[in-house]
Amino acid sequence: MISMVIRLTMLPEFPFQGELTALVNSDSDSLLANNTVEQMFFVLQRPGPLLNTDITVNQIVHLDSSAVSADIPTFYYEPEQQVRFDVNVINKEQVPAENVTLVNVIPEHFVFVSADPEPDQVSLDSLFWMFSEVLTQESIELILKAPEAHEPEPLMGMNKGRVSASNEDSASLDDNVTSVKLIQIIREIEPFTPEIQVTPRIADVSDSLVVQVRFPVEISTWDLWIYLPDGEIVTDFADWYIETQSILPDQWYTVDEVYRHSELHNKSQDELVFKLTATSVTGAQGTAGDQVLVRSGDKLSIDRNVYQPDLEEPIIIRFKIKLSGRVRLDLWDISGDHVTRVLDQILSAGWHDLSWNGTTETGKRIGSGVYLLTIRTAGENNYKKLIIVR
Numbered sequence: 001m002i003s004m005v006i007r008l009t010m011l012p013e014f015p016f017q018g019e020l021t022a023l024v025n026s027d028s029d030s031l032l033a034n035n036t037v038e039q040m041f042f043v044l045q046r047p048g049p050l051l052n053t054d055i056t057v058n059q060i061v062h063l064d065s066s067a068v069s070a071d072i073p074t075f076y077y078e079p080e081q082q083v084r085f086d087v088n089v090i091n092k093e094q095v096p097a098e099n100v101t102l103v104n105v106i107p108e109h110f111v112f113v114s115a116d117p118e119p120d121q122v123s124l125d126s127l128f129w130m131f132s133e134v135l136t137q138e139s140i141e142l143i144l145k146a147p148e149a150h151e152p153e154p155l156m157g158m159n160k161g162r163v164s165a166s167n168e169d170s171a172s173l174d175d176n177v178t179s180v181k182l183i184q185i186i187r188e189i190e191p192f193t194p195e196i197q198v199t200p201r202i203a204d205v206s207d208s209l210v211v212q213v214r215f216p217v218e219i220s221t222w223d224l225w226i227y228l229p230d231g232e233i234v235t236d237f238a239d240w241y242i243e244t245q246s247i248l249p250d251q252w253y254t255v256d257e258v259y260r261h262s263e264l265h266n267k268s269q270d271e272l273v274f275k276l277t278a279t280s281v282t283g284a285q286g287t288a289g290d291q292v293l294v295r296s297g298d299k300l301s302i303d304r305n306v307y308q309p310d311l312e313e314p315i316i317i318r319f320k321i322k323l324s325g326r327v328r329l330d331l332w333d334i335s336g337d338h339v340t341r342v343l344d345q346i347l348s349a350g351w352h353d354l355s356w357n358g359t360t361e362t363g364k365r366i367g368s369g370v371y372l373l374t375i376r377t378a379g380e381n382n383y384k385k386l387i388i389v390r
Contacts, residue, residue: 052169053095055134057102057161057178060086065185074181079149082113083182085142087161091134099166100131102140107157107182109147116141134165146184149283154184192217192286196224196276205296205322206350208258211238213276215286219247222278224255229272230265261294263349264322269295296322296349300375300382308389309358309365315386317342317354317373324348325378331386332372339366342373358388365390 024035062084063075077083087104091097104119104127106112112127117140121128131138147155161178168176195214203209211224222242226234238257245253264270276288299320307315321327329343340360358366368390374383 051095051167052172053091053093053097053165053167054172055097055100055163055165055168056090056092056175057163058088058090059159059161059178059180060088061159061180061182062086072179072181074183076183076185077146078185078187079146081146083110083144083146085144085159087140087142087178089131089134089138089140089163091136095167097134097165097168098132100134100138101164102129102131102138103127103162104140104142105158105160105162106144107159109150109155109157110159110182111145111147113143113145115143146182149186150184151186154186156184157182189282189284192278192280192284194222194276194278194286194288196274196288196290198272198274198290198292200292202293202295203261204320205264205294206260206262206320207294208260209272209292210258211255211274212252213255214252215247215249215278217249217280217282217284217286219249219278220281222247222276225275225277226259227273227275228261228265229270234259263324264294264296269293296320300373300384302373302384302386305385306387306389307358310390314355314357317356318351319354319375319382320351321347321349321375321377322380323378327352328374328376329354330374330376331366332374334370334372339371 019038019040021036021038061073061075063077065076066074075083085104087102089100089102106125106127108125112122115127117129119127120130127142129138129140144159159180159182163176192215194216197212199210199212200207213222213224215222223235224237224242226237228234237259238255241256247253259272261270261272270293272292272294274290274292278286280286301318303316303318317329319327319329325346327343327345327347328341330341331339333339342356343354360366366388368388371386371388372383373386374381
């Protein structure tokens with residue numbers, strides 16, 4: 001008969017020390033001294049699936065400001081900021097962790113941007129990574145985009161990571177979850193002052209008014225309105241330029257559309273107010289304005305004072321009226337007698353050109369002499385001296 005006895009000395013952890021004793025017996029054996037053998041051995045670790053591991057997870061948040069409250073790390077982020085998280089799965093034992101699953105629950109209102117390595121599965125608010133085994137550590141770089149500014153109360157959320165392994169000791173699950181609190185920073189937005197210049201500052205009716213603008217900050221949207229003296233507001237001025245022109249801070253831009261005030265609303269002059277509004281990329285607001293005086297007296301000019309109708313091209317009479325209405329151009333001799341009416345029409349305010357060949361309304365040639373060419377409108381009268389030479 002053969003028997004075997006094994007004795008194990010249990011230590012706090014591997015390796016375990018053991019002693020093996022083998023005995024042999026026979027009824028016909030006359031020498032028993034050599035019937036026993038003893039052997040010491042060590043058990044280094046449990047084989048196969050009987051071996052358990054212990055894994056943990058932590059996360060590093062790359063944000064400048066943080067605090068600790070009730071043992072929960074708290075971090076503060078800017079609206080729409082991209083936040084980087086380093087999520088680390090750590091195996092605390094020498095035994096490989098098998099069938100490891102990491103789940104990261106995204107904070108509410110945050111948006112998943114990227115991860116390295118990419119997740120094996122993505123749901124509405126969670127990301128999943130599966131590892132067949134983790135020997136020491138697996139690290140994931142995770143990028144999430146923070147939500148827009150929320151007022152008056154800042155947004156708060158939690159980024160949570162949870163890890164599990166098929167061969168983890170059930171008594172070692174207390175460090176399988178990591179959480180950080182994220183709080184949005186609401187900063188008081190400082191207003192800014194853009195600049196606007198309109199030239200000329202004093203203009204005649206129908207003159208071209210040129211607008212220049214400059215912004216001290218990066219702009220997301222801007223607009224130009226013109227306030228007229230009758231209460232009307234021109235809201236579509238230079239809209240195409242505003243929509244298509246790229247704007248950089250601290251540079252003057254000349255708007256490629258000019259404005260012309262074609263008619264006075266007041267008797268002598270109109271004040272136009274140009275208002276510039278803008279919103280920065282941070283949401284700050286800025287406004288600026290500039291004023292222009294538009295005024296006009298009726299003006300009359302001719303391209304020459306001595307006119308030879310038989311030898312020269314028709315004379316060009318150029319005149320400007322400040323108000324729309326009836327315009328009369330007349331020719332008088334130096335005795336004050338009316339010679340002919342050159343023009344009698346209703347015209348719009350502004351500049352006009354008239355070609356005249358030195359004849360009367362009936363086509364009669366006007367003789368040599370000194371004449372006065374007069375202009376009469378609802379606003380003013382004016383005249384020019386003209387010498388006709390035949």
